[in-house]
Amino acid sequence: xxxxxxxxxxxxxxxxxxxxxxxxxxxxxxxxxxxxxxxxxxxxxxxxxxxxxxxxxxxxxxxxxxxxxxxxxxxxxxxxxxxxxxxxxxxxxxxxxxxxxxxxxxxxxxxxxxxxxxxxxxxxxxxxxxxxxxxxxxxxxxxxxxxxxxxxxxxxxxxxxxxxxxxxxxxxxxxxxxxxxxxxxxxxxxxxxxxxxxxxxxxxxxxxxxxxxxxxxxxxxxxxxxxxxxxxxxx
Amino acid sequence: xxxxxxxxxxxxxxxxxxxxxxxxxxxxxxxxxxxxxxxxxxxxxxxxxxxxxxxxxxxxxxxxxxxxxxxxxxxxxxxxxxxxxxxxxxxxxxxxxxxxxxxxxxxxxxxxxxxxxxxxxxxxxxxxxxxxxxxxxxxxxxxxxxxxxxxxxxxxxxxxxxxxxxxxxxxxxxxxxxxxxxxxxxxxxxxxxxxxxxxxxxxxxxxxxxxxxxxxxxxxxxxxxxxxxxxxxxxxxxxxxxxxxxxxxxxxxxxxxxxxxxxxxxxxxxxxxxxxxxxxxxxxxxxxxxxxxxxxxxxxxxxxxxxxxxxxxxxxxxxxxxxxxxxxxxxxxxxxxxxxxxxxxxxxxxxxxxxxxxxxxxxxxxxxxxxxxxxxxxxxxxxxxxxxxxxxxxxxxxxxxxxxxxxxxxxxxxxxxxxxxxxxxxxxxxxxxxxxxxxxxxxxxxxxxxxxxxxxxxxxxxxxxxxxxxxxxxxxxxxxxxxxxxxxxxxxxxxxxxxxxxxxxxxxxxxxxxxxxxxxxxxxx
Numbered sequence: 219x220x221x222x223x224x225x226x227x228x229x230x231x232x233x234x235x236x237x238x239x240x241x242x243x244x245x246x247x248x249x250x251x252x253x254x255x256x257x258x259x260x261x262x263x264x265x266x267x268x269x270x271x272x273x274x275x276x277x278x279x280x281x282x283x284x285x286x287x288x289x290x291x292x293x294x295x296x297x298x299x300x301x302x303x304x305x306x307x308x309x310x311x312x313x314x315x316x317x318x319x320x321x322x323x324x325x326x327x328x329x330x331x332x333x334x335x336x337x338x339x340x341x342x343x344x345x346x347x348x349x350x351x352x353x354x355x356x357x358x359x360x361x362x363x364x365x366x367x368x369x370x371x372x373x374x375x376x377x378x379x380x381x382x383x384x385x386x387x388x389x390x391x392x393x394x395x396x397x398x399x400x401x402x403x404x405x406x407x408x409x410x411x412x413x414x415x416x417x418x419x420x421x422x423x424x425x426x427x428x429x430x431x432x433x434x435x436x437x438x439x440x441x442x443x444x445x446x447x448x449x450x451x452x453x
Numbered sequence: 454x455x456x457x458x459x460x461x462x463x464x465x466x467x468x469x470x471x472x473x474x475x476x477x478x479x480x481x482x483x484x485x486x487x488x489x490x491x492x493x494x495x496x497x498x499x500x501x502x503x504x505x506x507x508x509x510x511x512x513x514x515x516x517x518x519x520x521x522x523x524x525x526x527x528x529x530x531x532x533x534x535x536x537x538x539x540x541x542x543x544x545x546x547x548x549x550x551x552x553x554x555x556x557x558x559x560x561x562x563x564x565x566x567x568x569x570x571x572x573x574x575x576x577x578x579x580x581x582x583x584x585x586x587x588x589x590x591x592x593x594x595x596x597x598x599x600x601x602x603x604x605x606x607x608x609x610x611x612x613x614x615x616x617x618x619x620x621x622x623x624x625x626x627x628x629x630x631x632x633x634x635x636x637x638x639x640x641x642x643x644x645x646x647x648x649x650x651x652x653x654x655x656x657x658x659x660x661x662x663x664x665x666x667x668x669x670x671x672x673x674x675x676x677x678x679x680x681x682x683x684x685x686x687x688x689x690x691x692x693x694x695x696x697x698x699x700x701x702x703x704x705x706x707x708x709x710x711x712x713x714x715x716x717x718x719x720x721x722x723x724x725x726x727x728x729x730x731x732x733x734x735x736x737x738x739x740x741x742x743x744x745x746x747x748x749x750x751x752x753x754x755x756x757x758x759x760x761x762x763x764x765x766x767x768x769x770x771x772x773x774x775x776x777x778x779x780x781x782x783x784x785x786x787x788x789x790x791x792x793x794x795x796x797x798x799x800x801x802x803x804x805x806x807x808x809x810x811x812x813x814x815x816x817x818x819x820x821x822x823x824x825x826x827x828x829x830x831x832x833x834x835x836x837x838x839x840x841x842x843x844x845x846x847x848x849x850x851x852x853x854x855x856x857x858x859x860x861x862x863x864x865x866x867x868x869x870x871x872x873x874x875x876x877x878x879x880x881x882x883x884x885x886x887x888x889x890x891x892x893x894x895x896x897x898x899x900x901x902x903x904x905x906x907x908x909x910x911x912x913x914x915x916x917x918x919x920x921x922x923x924x925x926x927x928x929x930x931x932x933x934x935x936x937x938x939x940x941x942x943x944x945x946x947x948x949x950x951x952x953x954x955x956x957x958x959x960x961x962x963x964x965x966x967x968x969x970x971x972x973x974x975x976x977x978x
Contacts, residue, residue, distance in 0.1 A: 267835065269977075290835040301830040305730050305758040310750075317747040318836070346735060366836065 219245035219281045221288065221370055221400050223426075226275035228261055235261045237424040239275070243400045245369075248392060250415030251404040254447055257421040259404040260298075263372045267295045279369065288370075294363035298375040300355035304348035308338060308358055311347060315362045323367060332361050337387060353380045360391060371395065373403045377410060389414050408440060420446040457574060458582035464572070465564050469509075470501045517594040521602045532665045539665045540603070541676050548622055550658040552629030554651075557587050558694070559633050559643055561707050569704050576701035584630070584694060588623060595619050614677075621680035624687025631690035637703065730826065731761040748842070752849040756857075759822050763815055763857050770813055770861045778868035785875055796876030799869055800945050803888055806865070807952075808939040810895040811932065813861050816903025819854055824913050832977045840972030847908055847967055855900040862896030880945075887949035898956040902931065905963040908971040 226239035235258040243249055253259045264270045266277060268290050277288035303311060312329050320326055333343055336357040347355065356376055363371055373392075377385045392401060392414065402419075405411050411418055418429045420443060429443050474497075524543050525536075532539035558580065568574045599615050636644045645651045664670060671679075697703075737757045745753050756763060784791040798805075831837045866889040873885050912924030941948070 291839065293835055295833070295835065297833060301833050303827050303830045305755060305826045306751075310754055314747065314751050317750065346730065348730065362834075368835075 219279070219369060219398070219400060222278040222280065222285075223266075224276045224278070226262075226265060226277075227273040228258070228265055228270070228275075229273055234424055236265070239424075239426055241419070241426045241428075243370075243402060245398055245400050246396055247416040248396050248401040248403055248414060250411030250418045251402055251421065251426075252406075252408065252411055252418060252443060252447065253404070253421035255406075258424065259421055260374055262421065262426075263295065263374050263402075263404065266370075266372060267293050281369065292369045294366055294368035294371045296356070296359045296363060296371070296373045296376050298378070300352065300359045302347040302350070302355050302358055304346060307344050307346055308333075308350065308354075309343045311358060312361065312365070315365045319365055319367070323365075326365065332365065335364075335391065336361055353384045356380060357384070357388070360388065364391075364395065369398075370400045370402070373401065375405055376403070378405065378407065385410075408443060412436065412440060412443075418443055422446055422449050455582075457578035458586055460572075460574065461564075461568050461579060461582060462586075464568055466502050466505065468564050468567065469505045470498050473501055473505060474498075513590065514594060514597075517598050518601075521598040525602055531663075535665065535670070538670055538673055541673065542665060542670050543662045544618070545621075545671065545676050545680065546658050546662045548625045550655065552625045552632070553654055554645055555626075556630055556633040556643075557583065558630050558700075559637060559703075559707060561704075565704070566708060569701060570708065576704060577698060580697060580700045581695065588626065591626065592619060592623055595622050617677065617680050617684065620684045620687075624684040624690070627687040627690035627694065628683060631693045634694070634697065634703070637707075641706065643707075730758045734758050734760050748846055748849060752846065752853060755823070755827055756853050759819075759826070762822060763819055764860075767815060767857050767860045771864045774861055774864045774868065778864075778872065781868075781872055782875060785872060789877070792875075792877050795872060796878050796880070799873055799876075799888065800878075800880060800884065801942050803869075803891060803945040803948050804941040804943060805939045806892060807895060808935045809865070810862065810892070810899055811935040813865075814858055814896065814899035814903065816854065816858070816899055817928070819857070820903055820907035823850070823907070824911075828911075828975075829913065829977070832975075838972075838976060843908075843972050843975050844968050847904070847971065851901065851904055854904055855897055858896045858900045859893070862892050866890075866892040884944075884946050887953070888945040891945070891949035891952045894953045894956040898959060901960045901963055905967055908967050908975050911975050911977075914977065 221243040223239055223241045223243075226236050227234075228236045239262075251259055251262070261270065265272045265275065266288070278285050279288045279292055280286075306314070309329060312332060316326055316329060333340075338354065338357060342350070342354065347358065350358065360373075360376070377388055380388065392403070395401065396416075403411070403415060418431075420427045420429055427446060429439075429446055431439055524547065525540060528536045528539040528543060565579075568579055569576050596619050599618050603615055603618065633643065734757065737754065741757060742750060742753055781791075781795055785795050786792070828837075836842060869892065870885055870889050873880050873888070906924060906927050910924040910927060943951075
């Protein structure tokens, strides 16, 4: 499975954020999307997810059925500030999600299985999502994306504000998900990216650049990434 | 203190100027002309700043002017024989009301937040500077308005009354600020966020303003006595405020409550608080949800969790309506003149119910709850934006919203039927039945209308602010048209038939529109 991006361009007023972006993402990999503040990571995600109109660009998904235009239903988007319907309890939200997806998926498990995956306590499952902490909401967001099973999962800095234990849990979850999915994960934290991701893509100078890892040790690889980031003239 | 005042005014001005330029840069034609370099230009900033100062002075003066004008206008229209007394009566009570609701020291704003929290200014100096500035500007405006309206127009006998009025307002404001801070220190919240305190005081004082209508008025001398009392109490209140040392702490606590730096304003927070899930709705009777799944379940839980603001309030309305109709029925059966006039009213002024149904309909608050507590989050999920899902959920919601609103409509319809039946004038069964149907139709009409405009003109952005004027405009037009129709005098048969035909046409058309257009319009901006 491949996600192809052709000639993507996006400006805000006179400020060009993305220009002539051509890139291909493949399944079975977690891509770490690194970029300096304001480099355009969220803009890139929003463009893929049709949350913003782009000035130019075409997106295609190539899978066993052929190459088709990317549909928003192919994408699961976990935003940095988790948004969940606050009038539902965690269990109700999950049940709703299982209900609406059961026609599309035969391999859905029962809800306790999913709660166990993210280690959400029994008592927390039955309180309103409004009362959930940031981390708990994040877990729920990732869970519903697992249930909906979209082909592409975009994660906009999902682990940045989580505690270390939750971060580790989430990393395991994401690694388990990468088979048959294209996961693109944006972050500011270099260690997180090199630790979790199979490929590092840097947004710099309004474009995406894959940083190959070939034969580099961890230190040299990091230096190379930082060098690529420094080349960004967006400031 | 002067230094603090100058600094806050400077921050205030810079903030206003930059915000104004930012808004300009987002406008259709100007956005292509304005670049970020404009923020560097001192000349442009000076010009905008100067215009800003002029505008804010003009705005404050206009509001103050209107305040006096409206009071005098009401006095002139309602109590033409005792304008001066009625004016003093109203002005006194409204100032007391202002003492409760118009506090400057406890309100939160971004500008205040910048000064106290971000720039870490001396909070006590800030408090004093702001208090001083507020009192001074207010006093000057009051003096001008009192001179214009009270002395010049009313030809008040002595200047002493005007001085008392100005100083009383000053004193009352100081007492108000002091009481609000005392209350906050003791109970850790601002009293007017508690509805059980707020409504009785506001309704009581506003209601008391109209006592002259019943020939009841606070005696002039008593009024003067109270005014002098407040004027004197202003002195200890002033001292109390000057002695406040923990303003920074108070302000920090306030900002934690309202989350100032979020781009929403306080009003948006209050709106959100209004549709919050209430404690007693958190637990749902599981038997209600047992057989439901998917979107049915989702919709059912939404309405169960908002029972307090939707169903229970419709029930409360219904109880009040029953009581009103009970009183009307009693009047009709015991007094012949009421029997005739109420019967006639229902027959030829049935159109009045258009505005009544407009106010009774819960559509506006239901859509607010839908957005704040549900759609705001759900619209970020791609499946929820699928056209089929939008239309399917719309249908389910429409059914539930219509049901909620039908309860008070039925009570009104049946009430009207009973009143027409006990009227001495025998109205035809057709007339009675069509007027019943008219009320039901109105209820369905408003239910559809609110939901349709919400789906077609979804007015909120991701930050939950109302960003599209078209929604507010349509709501305002709905009110104006409803008000206008309410004045129509037409026999109930003709009106009902016209109303029913129009409603059915409108409902059909708007449903068609929602099915066709809402997948494109129902999204976050």
